[in-house]
Amino acid sequence: xxxxxxxxxxxxxxxxxxxxxxxxxxxxxxxxxxxxxxxxxxxxxxxxxxxxxxxxxxxxxxxxxxxxxxxxxxxxxxxxxxxxxxxxxxxxxxxxxxxxxxxxxxxxxxxxxxxxxxxxxxxxxxxxxxxxxxxxxxxxxxxxxxxxxxxxxxxxxxxxxxxxxxxxxxxxxxxxxxxxxxxxxxxxxxxxxxxxxxxxxxxxxxxxxxxxxxxxxxxxxxxxxxxxxxxxxxxxxxxxxxxxxxxxxxxxxxxxxxxxxxxxxxxxxxxxxxxxxxxxxxxxxxxxxxxxxxxxxxxxxxxxxxxxxxxxxxxxxxxxxx
Amino acid sequence: xxxxxxxxxxxxxxxxxxxxxxxxxxxxxxxxxxxxxxxxxxxxxxxxxxxxxxxxxxxxxxxxxxxxxxxxxxxxxxxxxxxxxxxxxxxxxxxxxxxxxxxxxxxxxxxxxxxxxxxxxxxxxxxxxxxxxxxxxxxxxxxxxxxxxxxxxxxxxxxxxxxxxxxxxxxxxxxxxxxxxxxxxxxxxxxxxxxxxxxxxxxxxxxxxxxxxxxxxxxxxxxxxxxxxxxxxxxxxxxxxxxxxxxxxxxxxxxxxxxxxxxxxxxxxxxxxxxxxxxxxxxxxxxxxxxxxxxxxxxxxxxxxxxxxxxxxxxxxxxxxxxxxxxxxxxxxxxxxxxxxxxxxxxxxxxxxxxxxxxxxxxxxxxxxxxxxxxxxxxxxxxxxxxxxxxxxxxxxxxxxxxxxxxxxxxxxxxxxxxxxxxxxxxxxxxxxxxxxxxxxxxxxxxxxxxxxxxxxxxxxxxxxxxxxxxxxxxxxxxxxxxxxxxxxxxxxxxxxxxxxxxxxxxxxxxxxxxxxxxxxxxxxxxxxxxxx
Numbered sequence: 001x002x003x004x005x006x007x008x009x010x011x012x013x014x015x016x017x018x019x020x021x022x023x024x025x026x027x028x029x030x031x032x033x034x035x036x037x038x039x040x041x042x043x044x045x046x047x048x049x050x051x052x053x054x055x056x057x058x059x060x061x062x063x064x065x066x067x068x069x070x071x072x073x074x075x076x077x078x079x080x081x082x083x084x085x086x087x088x089x090x091x092x093x094x095x096x097x098x099x100x101x102x103x104x105x106x107x108x109x110x111x112x113x114x115x116x117x118x119x120x121x122x123x124x125x126x127x128x129x130x131x132x133x134x135x136x137x138x139x140x141x142x143x144x145x146x147x148x149x150x151x152x153x154x155x156x157x158x159x160x161x162x163x164x165x166x167x168x169x170x171x172x173x174x175x176x177x178x179x180x181x182x183x184x185x186x187x188x189x190x191x192x193x194x195x196x197x198x199x200x201x202x203x204x205x206x207x208x209x210x211x212x213x214x215x216x217x218x219x220x221x222x223x224x225x226x227x228x229x230x231x232x233x234x235x236x237x238x239x240x241x242x243x244x245x246x247x248x249x250x251x252x253x254x255x256x257x258x259x260x261x262x263x264x265x266x267x268x269x270x271x272x273x274x275x276x277x278x279x280x281x282x283x284x285x286x287x288x289x290x291x292x293x294x295x296x297x298x299x300x301x302x303x304x305x306x307x308x309x310x311x312x313x314x315x316x317x318x319x320x321x322x
Numbered sequence: 323x324x325x326x327x328x329x330x331x332x333x334x335x336x337x338x339x340x341x342x343x344x345x346x347x348x349x350x351x352x353x354x355x356x357x358x359x360x361x362x363x364x365x366x367x368x369x370x371x372x373x374x375x376x377x378x379x380x381x382x383x384x385x386x387x388x389x390x391x392x393x394x395x396x397x398x399x400x401x402x403x404x405x406x407x408x409x410x411x412x413x414x415x416x417x418x419x420x421x422x423x424x425x426x427x428x429x430x431x432x433x434x435x436x437x438x439x440x441x442x443x444x445x446x447x448x449x450x451x452x453x454x455x456x457x458x459x460x461x462x463x464x465x466x467x468x469x470x471x472x473x474x475x476x477x478x479x480x481x482x483x484x485x486x487x488x489x490x491x492x493x494x495x496x497x498x499x500x501x502x503x504x505x506x507x508x509x510x511x512x513x514x515x516x517x518x519x520x521x522x523x524x525x526x527x528x529x530x531x532x533x534x535x536x537x538x539x540x541x542x543x544x545x546x547x548x549x550x551x552x553x554x555x556x557x558x559x560x561x562x563x564x565x566x567x568x569x570x571x572x573x574x575x576x577x578x579x580x581x582x583x584x585x586x587x588x589x590x591x592x593x594x595x596x597x598x599x600x601x602x603x604x605x606x607x608x609x610x611x612x613x614x615x616x617x618x619x620x621x622x623x624x625x626x627x628x629x630x631x632x633x634x635x636x637x638x639x640x641x642x643x644x645x646x647x648x649x650x651x652x653x654x655x656x657x658x659x660x661x662x663x664x665x666x667x668x669x670x671x672x673x674x675x676x677x678x679x680x681x682x683x684x685x686x687x688x689x690x691x692x693x694x695x696x697x698x699x700x701x702x703x704x705x706x707x708x709x710x711x712x713x714x715x716x717x718x719x720x721x722x723x724x725x726x727x728x729x730x731x732x733x734x735x736x737x738x739x740x741x742x743x744x745x746x747x748x749x750x751x752x753x754x755x756x757x758x759x760x761x762x763x764x765x766x767x768x769x770x771x772x773x774x775x776x777x778x779x780x781x782x783x784x785x786x787x788x789x790x791x792x793x794x795x796x797x798x799x800x801x802x803x804x805x806x807x808x809x810x811x812x813x814x815x816x817x818x819x820x821x822x823x824x825x826x827x828x829x830x831x832x833x834x835x836x837x838x839x840x841x842x843x844x845x846x847x848x849x850x851x852x853x854x855x
Contacts, residue, residue: 011777016764017697028693032764035691039684046655046680050673053658057594058665065662070597070850074656078600081652082645089641092691097634099693104630153467154560156625156700160766163697167626169561170466171554174627187775191700191768193460194467196387199771254387 007187007204010160021186021207022162023179027099029163035092103164106177110143117148117155117168118300120197120254121241122188130220133305134203134241136188137220138180139213145177151300156192159205167192180207196298197254200244229309233317236310245299248321255299256292259321267293280315331733331830346431347833351438352417353731356724358441359413362404367796369397374755374789377782380773387772391458392473394770398461399478403485404445406716407574410581411527412441412492414723415520417731419496421824421831422514424505424840429498437491440484447481450474460770462571465552465563469544476545479538486531486538489577493527496520505823507842514822514846515604519584522608526573526580526615534570537563561626568619576615578712580608582719583650586675589722590654591847592820593669594661598847600653607646614643624695633692640690647683651676666818667741671722674749678714682707685760700770703763706756714752721748721799728803729813733829736806740798747795754788819854822846 010018016036017029057065113136116123124136138144148157150170157176158165161184166176188203208216227235237243237258245254264275268290273279282289284306287299306314332349342350373393376383385393416434420427428434451457457478459468468475500513500521513521540551541563550556552563591598598604620628620636654676663669685707689695698704729735762781767774774782816825823846827836844852 009777010765010775016761018766024693028697031691031694032688035684035688035694039687043680043684046651047677050655050658050676053655053661054663054665057658057661058663063662065595066660068850071659072597072599072601077656078603082649085648086645089644089687092687093638093641096691096693096695097637100633100696101630103693103696153470154464158700158766158768160697165625165696165699169627172627187766189766189768193464193770195458195471196391198391199387199773251382
């Protein structure tokens with residue numbers, strides 16, 4: 001149902017955390033493990049003492065509790081369970097704080113990429129004007145700085161393998177930097193609830209070698225030249241994020257399915273039309289013009305995000321879905 | 323004072339629906355609250371079952387994405403505003419606070435009844451929202467989503483606004499009652515710790531709730547009139563809403579947990595027949611928690627883009643508030659030392675709280691850490707954490723309190739065996755549901771997701787099955803509690819052999835609580851000085 005997992009598995013790892021892939025991760029994972037094992041130790045201690053007390057002092061025939069005044073105060077004990085935990089938590093605070101500061105300030109030489117979140121897609125723009133949707137390609141071992149803003153409600157940009165997350169807010173820029181430590185394809189989630197398509201607001205980060213990155217950037221946009229139109233459309237279906245709302249197997253998601261769409265009569269408020277090339281082009285560039293009955297007018301315009309050749313590709317692809 | 327005829331109590335003193343609807347008796351108001359709160363819990367639980375069922379598989383199973391979003395919103399809103407905020411204070415607190423003080427009633431009985439009516443009125447708004455295109459904003463109503471969605475946000479926020487006043491009324495009443503209505507000899511340091519915790523809670527209710535009211539009202543104004551406050555499209559600031567919202571809602575977490583801690587102190591002393599270890603520490607730590615709780619709201623906003631210095635201060639203060647909570651846990655355990663412990667149903671819930679709340683506390687230490695929270699924020703880890711604190715803490719203490727005071731409230735005993743069976747189901751089910759979610763969250767599963775990556779499916783399915791086990795436990799409990807009302811054995815005035823003042827009057831108490839004004843000579847936990855025959 002969800003788009004096919006092309007990203008590295010988050011579940012498959014030896015520890016609790018997903019496999020690390022950024023320079024931040026070792027420090028954060030170290031802190032996680034420190035608190036985790038410290039907590040387990042203390043927790044087991046608390047359980048053992050409680051269990052011992054309950055067994056030893058349980059009401060039973062032949063047992064009578066010691067007489068005399070109850071102990072209700074013990075300065076040493078009370079200091080012992082107040083001061084060391086306080087010192088320990090201040091230490092944990094300090095560890096988390098310094099780690100957080102490292103994440104707050106990007107190195108000067110970092111590669112800037114601007115990120116726009118909108119219902120329900122991630123759009124990226126490189127300095128040379130290259131735009132991508134739902135996929136971001138970055139070089140390994142290079143600091144990358146994301147300058148992020150939202151076009152509608154609040155979103156949040158989250159990459160579990162990198163241990164990074166930052167809210168993406170309308171009318172304001174937020175920043176997040178990272179440096180990937182190995183190549184691979186990693187999952188991007190939106191983690192601020194943003195409506196019906198929230199769980200479909202996914203993306204991937206492809207970390208490649210510096211050479212591959214330069215090649216990719218030089219060819220971005222022209223790499224699809226050799227593809228036949230319907231293959232190009234099939235590729236765009238995933239890479240431009242259509243998959244989030246439109247199925248190709250007949251199931252209804254946020255938008256109507258593409259299966260059998262071409263040539264079908266579409267009813268919308270105030271009329272109906274046959275889904276031909278012009279209707280599909282209009283629905284891509286001006287989606288709210290004719291909203292099929294039963295669906296919400298929530299699709300963003302892709303005008304300027306797809307060129308004519310790409311739109312022709314999408315139409316060709318839809319034609320193949322009978 | 324009316325003559326107390328043997329067999330007369332607050333339940334049968336007067337009869338008829340009207341006598342309940344117009345009653346000024348804090349006990350009757352408490353019982354009515356208990357009924358509404360139980361209904362709310364059932365409703366919120368139903369939403370939880372439905373949304374967990376949807377999450378059995380990725381993709382659509384029973385509801386659409388929008389309906390799922392409405393389900394988790396309603397689950398959160400009902401559980402927070404209709405169930406857990408009023409749970410212990412309005413039901414057990416209303417019933418017990420005056421009796422524990424040796425008073426005839428609260429200071430303002432009419433205000434007390436008004437708070438109940440406001441609660442029902444506010445609940446009606448929430449129910450109206452449910453049937454008229456239920457809100458899909460999450461219980462947190464974050465802007466600008468909440469100012470732009472086409473669901474009925476206004477009725478839901480107005481409901482929460484009205485419920486806030488109900489909460490404020492109860493708070494004012496409790497503060498004045500504790501100050502002015504204590505029986506002769508009931509000095510501050512002879513107050514039962516449950517009363518102390520209600521007092522600390524009332525302070526937060528009165529000081530924090532108005533901020534929520536103002537915030538929700540501003541949201542309504544923005545939606546209705548279009549004045550830009552939070553929506554950037556109108557020139558507002560969406561993060562400002564988060565600050566306002568958590569300025570109330572973080573202290574509100576302590577509105578939820580402090581009374582639970584009070585119940586814990588009552589349970590541990592009665593069932594170990596021990597004086598509480600560190601009475602003053604436990605009492606003052608409630609007040610300390612209440613005060614510091616106002617200064618930690620920003621720990622919900624570490625990744626929102628607020629200043630790094632603010633992040634630093636909020637993180638530090640959050641660690642400070644952890645200490646008094648830990649101290650209480652250690653005090654309770656120390657109380658067991660050299661005691662005479664009876665493993666009755668209420669005490670089982672004491673153990674449940676100790677176990678689950680401690681896990682909630684340790685995972686809170688993780689979330690309070692700045693760098694680590696960046697990874698865990700808004701994932702299932704947070705969902706699991708607050709369920710361990712709220713359900714593992716507050717709900718377990720609430721259930722413990724209900725089992726403990728049930729014989730006092732109704733004069734009947736429930737089946738101990740059935741209670742033990744239900745407890746096992748609830749403990750097993752709870753941990754199945756929520757421990758799994760710690761794993762999911764650490765792996766990166768975001769919260770409020772209708773669908774998810776296939777790799778998360780086994781863990782989600784296991785969590786969903788846990789909700790069914792949990793439900794079995796609650797159904798057994800509902801059955802034996804109702805059964806006890808119908809056929810339960812008479813409980814007697816003091817079935818647990820407690821020294822608490824509420825156990826010196828009859829079960830159920832008479833309308834005036836005590837036949838004569840009680841004079842307090844010993845503290846509520848003086849098991850080493852007073853021997854009950």
